[in-house]
Structure formats: structure tokens, C-alpha cells
Amino acid sequence: MNSMYDDMKKEFGALQSKNDNLQKVIDTLSNQIDSNEQHNRNECLLMHGIPEKTKELPNDSRNIFIQNINDHLGLNVVVEPNMIRRAHRLGKKRTDGKPRPIIARFWNSELRNEIYFNKKNLKHKPVSISENLTKRRMNQKKLAEQQFGSQHVWTKEGRVYAKDEKGMIKTICS
Numbered sequence: 001m002n003s004m005y006d007d008m009k010k011e012f013g014a015l016q017s018k019n020d021n022l023q024k025v026i027d028t029l030s031n032q033i034d035s036n037e038q039h040n041r042n043e044c045l046l047m048h049g050i051p052e053k054t055k056e057l058p059n060d061s062r063n064i065f066i067q068n069i070n071d072h073l074g075l076n077v078v079v080e081p082n083m084i085r086r087a088h089r090l091g092k093k094r095t096d097g098k099p100r101p102i103i104a105r106f107w108n109s110e111l112r113n114e115i116y117f118n119k120k121n122l123k124h125k126p127v128s129i130s131e132n133l134t135k136r137r138m139n140q141k142k143l144a145e146q147q148f149g150s151q152h153v154w155t156k157e158g159r160v161y162a163k164d165e166k167g168m169i170k171t172i173c174s
Helices: 002-041 058-072 109-122 135-148
Strands: 044-048 084-089 102-106 128-131 153-156 159-163 169-173
Touching (some): 002 135, 044 109, 058 084, 058 102, 058 109, 102 109, 109 128, 135 153, 135 159, 135 169
Antiparallel strands (some): 084 102, 159 169
């Protein structure tokens, strides 16, 4: 009986070790998938707060996005339709009447970054701009906002940062 118990104990230990190794592989692959997905999203920006038309087409969404950028951001360049690869509303139309965000994918990352950098010019306006984060990164950003306050949390190129009470900048998600 003791011999069987010892054999089972060894087998259990080996299985537990295998399980731990598999969990590490899963975590590594999950992080790589998230990183790759975020890299693909870095060409995009989301614009929130734009009322929807009844039958809005993707070209309408792109033109609304461009009009708001040109009217409110004060960029050194006028954004033209050919500067945006694609734009459309995200998701299904909402029953609560809240407008869906417009997602725009840019041809030029420098233009995208300039628009995102100048989003501060939208303060006190009903429109806002954010990065297109993966679900995992968005959840980490929300947790950081709860911990540090939303005014002390920001994103840049898919990375989430926070400033603690001592003024130290922490990378929440890279």
C-alpha cells in the first residue's frame, strides 16, 4: 500500500510540474497574442461622442471623423479623406441611443500620432479621442484608473501608464 501511495505521489508531482509548465506556456502565448493584436490596433484611433445619423454609411463616418479633427484639433495639416484607410462605427446600433464610437485606421502613423497628441484640444467638448486598446489592456487601464484616478492614467501606442501619489510614472501594461 505504501508503495502504491509513493508511486501516486510521484506521478501527482510530475503531473503538477507539467501543469505548471503548460500554464507558463499559455501565459506567454496569451501575452504574445495580446501584443500582436495591440500592434495591429496601433494604426487606429477611436472618436467618441459623435451623434449618429439614421442611415450612416462608412464614408459618412469617415467624413464626420475628419470634420471633427479639422474643426477642433488645430493641426498643422488639413486631414483629407485619402489620409484615412478606413473608418466606420463600431458594433451594433445601441438601444439606449448612445452613439457608437467611430474607428479610423490611418495610412500614416505620424498623422495618427499627431492627432492623438493633440486630443487635449478636445477638452470641454462633447467629442473625445482614445486609442483602440485590446480588451486586456482596457481592463488594466480601468483598474489603474480606479487605483490612481483617471486624470493620472494615460495610454501611448497601446501602453498604459499611471502617475502615483509621489509623481512617479509606472508602466501598467507594455
